[in-house]
Amino acid sequence: xxxxxxxxxxxxxxxxxxxxxxxxxxxxxxxxxxxxxxxxxxxxxxxxxxxxxxxxxxxxxxxxxxxxxxxxxxxxxxxxxxxxxxxxxxxxxxxxxxxxxxxxxxxxxxxxxxxxxxxxxxxxxxxxxxxxxxxxxxxxxxxxxxxxxxxxxxxxxxxxxxxxxxxxxxxxxxxxxxxxxxxxxxxxxxxxxxxxxxxxxxxxxxxxxxxxx
Amino acid sequence: xxxxxxxxxxxxxxxxxxxxxxxxxxxxxxxxxxxxxxxxxxxxxxxxxxxxxxxxxxxxxxxxxxxxxxxxxxxxxxxxxxxxxxxxxxxxxxxxxxxxxxxxxxxxxxxxxxxxxxxxxxxxxxxxxxxxxxxxxxxxxxxxxxxxxxxxxxxxxxxxxxxxxxxxxxxxxxxxxxxxxxxxxxxxxxxxxxxxxxxxxxxxxxxxxxxxxxxxxxxxxxxxxxxxxxxxxxxxxxxxxxxxxxxxxxxxxxxxxxxxxxxxxxxxxxxxxxxxxxxxxxxxxxxxxxxxxxxxxxxxxxxxxxxxxxxxxxxxxxxxxxxxxxxxxxxxxxxxxxxxxxxxxxxxxxxxxxxxxxxxxxxxxxxxxxxxxxxxxxxxxxxxxxxxxxxxxxxxxxxxxxxxxxxxxxxxxxxxxxxxxxxxxxxxxxxxxxxxxxxxxxxxxxxxxxxxxxxxxxxxxxxxxxx
Numbered sequence: 247x248x249x250x251x252x253x254x255x256x257x258x259x260x261x262x263x264x265x266x267x268x269x270x271x272x273x274x275x276x277x278x279x280x281x282x283x284x285x286x287x288x289x290x291x292x293x294x295x296x297x298x299x300x301x302x303x304x305x306x307x308x309x310x311x312x313x314x315x316x317x318x319x320x321x322x323x324x325x326x327x328x329x330x331x332x333x334x335x336x337x338x339x340x341x342x343x344x345x346x347x348x349x350x351x352x353x354x355x356x357x358x359x360x361x362x363x364x365x366x367x368x369x370x371x372x373x374x375x376x377x378x379x380x381x382x383x384x385x386x387x388x389x390x391x392x393x394x395x396x397x398x399x400x401x402x403x404x405x406x407x408x409x410x411x412x413x414x415x416x417x418x419x420x421x422x423x424x425x426x427x428x429x430x431x432x433x434x435x436x437x438x439x440x441x442x443x444x445x446x447x448x449x450x451x452x453x454x455x456x457x458x459x
Numbered sequence: 460x461x462x463x464x465x466x467x468x469x470x471x472x473x474x475x476x477x478x479x480x481x482x483x484x485x486x487x488x489x490x491x492x493x494x495x496x497x498x499x500x501x502x503x504x505x506x507x508x509x510x511x512x513x514x515x516x517x518x519x520x521x522x523x524x525x526x527x528x529x530x531x532x533x534x535x536x537x538x539x540x541x542x543x544x545x546x547x548x549x550x551x552x553x554x555x556x557x558x559x560x561x562x563x564x565x566x567x568x569x570x571x572x573x574x575x576x577x578x579x580x581x582x583x584x585x586x587x588x589x590x591x592x593x594x595x596x597x598x599x600x601x602x603x604x605x606x607x608x609x610x611x612x613x614x615x616x617x618x619x620x621x622x623x624x625x626x627x628x629x630x631x632x633x634x635x636x637x638x639x640x641x642x643x644x645x646x647x648x649x650x651x652x653x654x655x656x657x658x659x660x661x662x663x664x665x666x667x668x669x670x671x672x673x674x675x676x677x678x679x680x681x682x683x684x685x686x687x688x689x690x691x692x693x694x695x696x697x698x699x700x701x702x703x704x705x706x707x708x709x710x711x712x713x714x715x716x717x718x719x720x721x722x723x724x725x726x727x728x729x730x731x732x733x734x735x736x737x738x739x740x741x742x743x744x745x746x747x748x749x750x751x752x753x754x755x756x757x758x759x760x761x762x763x764x765x766x767x768x769x770x771x772x773x774x775x776x777x778x779x780x781x782x783x784x785x786x787x788x789x790x791x792x793x794x795x796x797x798x799x800x801x802x803x804x805x806x807x808x809x810x811x812x813x814x815x816x817x818x819x820x821x822x823x824x825x826x827x828x829x830x831x832x833x834x835x836x837x838x839x840x841x842x843x844x845x846x847x848x849x850x851x852x853x854x855x856x857x858x859x860x861x862x863x864x865x866x867x868x869x870x871x872x873x874x875x876x877x878x879x880x881x882x883x884x885x886x887x888x889x890x891x892x893x894x895x896x897x898x899x900x901x902x903x904x905x906x907x908x909x910x911x912x913x914x915x916x917x918x919x920x921x922x923x924x925x926x
Contacts, residue, residue, distance in 0.1 A: 263777055264651055264753050268891040273872045277523065277536040279497035279543045291893050322652035325685065326891060328587040329495065330603035351653065352771070355735060358655045362687050363587060367603035424619065426479035437605070438508070441613045444475055444483055448615055451474045457487035457515055457580065 255315030285338030324364025495585030564838020574706025809837025
């Protein structure tokens with residue numbers, strides 16, 4: 247996995263909540279036995295019309311979002327299936343990070359911005375998922391929608407900071423991230439390698455554990 | 460100290476907890492299928508790693524499998540994926556239940572069929588509906604392909620401990636209201652991200668009254684509420700199910716007695732704390748029908764399609780987009796929605812009890828003109844059992860198509876797909892845009908509701924219809 251420190255790139259705004267993995271990468275593209283070739287199929291059914299031409303009504307097809315590398319969406323991004331192809335598609339379409347808001351539920355509990363398996367799969371591939379408040383994400387949408395050109399943003403993982411380079415004024419947001427995930431992203435660590443450092447513990451555990459029971 | 464079922468299984472499988480709070484969790488069963496495993500095996504080859512415990516790894520093919528002419532896979536890409544699984548299993552010494560096996564089936568149906576799914580175990584699979592196995596009190600959850608590779612190489616997974624969420628279903632649901640209706644009701648209440656970051660534990664009188672098949676339906680859709688895992692404490696119904704028929708991997712004789720002692724120690728202790736709790740009165744739940752493109756867009760069969768701004772947890776924009784896609788207008792009674800396709804099957808509702816329940820309905824009428832009804836058993840074992848009971852004859856006499864086992868129209872990676880604009884009453888688990896075929900419209904319901912819709916050509920309140 248490549249190391250992630252900071253990334254500066256253009257943002258693209260996708261004003262949808264509950265973007266599910268079937269939309270991110272449709273089932274007909276899951277038949278590949280390779281890890282590559284998914285980027286062009288990202289959001290396929292939204293991105294293309296019946297005749298295969300780009301759908302002009304799809305948000306990400308706006309010229310100002312061309313070559314964007316940071317995707318900003320709404321709550322519960324990546325819900326649905328466990329297909330890691332969804333993360334590969336987002337990355338291979340050129341995105342280094344995805345930003346979405348956590349939400350306050352009716353009972354006051356906090357609804358995370360990303361579906362669990364998607365967030366987890368992202369971490370394994372070096373795709374940075376960033377949770378902000380709804381208010382902060384609203385600010386990004388407002389600034390991004392108001393600008394005629396695509397806005398640039400800096401994702402600073404080391405300092406857990408996002409900078410939106412808007413023409414008028416620069417917006418800065420701090421974000422939280424699980425220190426274990428941050429450490430693995432920054433160092434670009436191989437997860438399997440880390441677990442195998444504890445192989446003697448696994449072997450010892452297996453001596454006293456009976457999986458049949 | 461009092462512990463929950465989840466905490467007991469977690470502790471029993473903790474190899475080590477690292478300084479950063481990540482636990483190396485031991486995995487007892489790794490189930491694999493053709494779609495999410497090829498890149499994992501490729502990763503092993505590239506790094507020169509082996510499968511640590513081939514004897515704890517079990518494979519089948521289900522997603523791509525045609526349900527008619529199963530040995531003639533016409534799509535070359537599907538065929539390549541199926542062949543890759545066969546080759547990988549051979550190379551790495553993994554047991555495979557392939558199309559020639561009388562145990563082939565949907566991965567979450569064959570685990571319990573074979574006796575692989577047992578209380579107090581940890582089970583993972585590169586499929587989000589792995590939560591199904593939680594019905595036995597097994598900690599089971601879906602993983603991505605990198606994690607599949609991780610488990611193959613280490614038989615472990617680095618995990619952060621999830622929070623716990625107890626959902627108590629009080630009262631007894633009034634038949635024919637089923638487990639499907641209860642879980643859809645819950646998802647409607649808390650939303651599709653309502654349990655993200657939690658492990659759900661279902662309990663209460665209604666859950667105790669459910670058969671194992673019903674419990675599996677409930678746990679199956681935990682992921683549709685955002686939870687990676689759903690759990691139900693084992694009880695006599697669980698033990699009886701495991702011992703009922705010959706299950707090759709279930710413990711027998713003295714081993715069964717020994718296992719039983721462990722299983723009986725699993726239920727949550729009195730006074731154990733959950734991070735969150737919710738109570739739902741199961742006796743008041745009506746048959747549920749989804750009307751949108753998210754499983755949380757669900758209502759009672761007796762209701763109408765809601766107003767754009769009348770749905771808790773969804774913005775008016777999202778509701779409008781969903782209804783436009785579904786070709787529905789606010790205010791339309793659910794019972795007025797006409798369907799042209801019925802799909803009964805999937806890891807949610809493809810078990811023997813689901814087929815029995817739908818056969819009971821099909822005894823009372825024939826499939827309406829213009830409606831296609833597919834009945835797809837979840838596994839070859841379920842198919843054999845259904846045929847032994849004569850259920851296939853009831854389906855065929857009613858005008859249904861009786862198919863071979865596989866994932867079928869649940870996700871349309873095989874020839875069973877909706878065409879654009881077609882509308883299905885489906886017993887599967889997801890109603891996302893295009894899920895059952897591009898432009899297809901999915902309404903999630905219970906098997907009885909699907910069967911009655913097939914006969915009437917539109918949704919009906921199964922409670923009234925049966926009486």
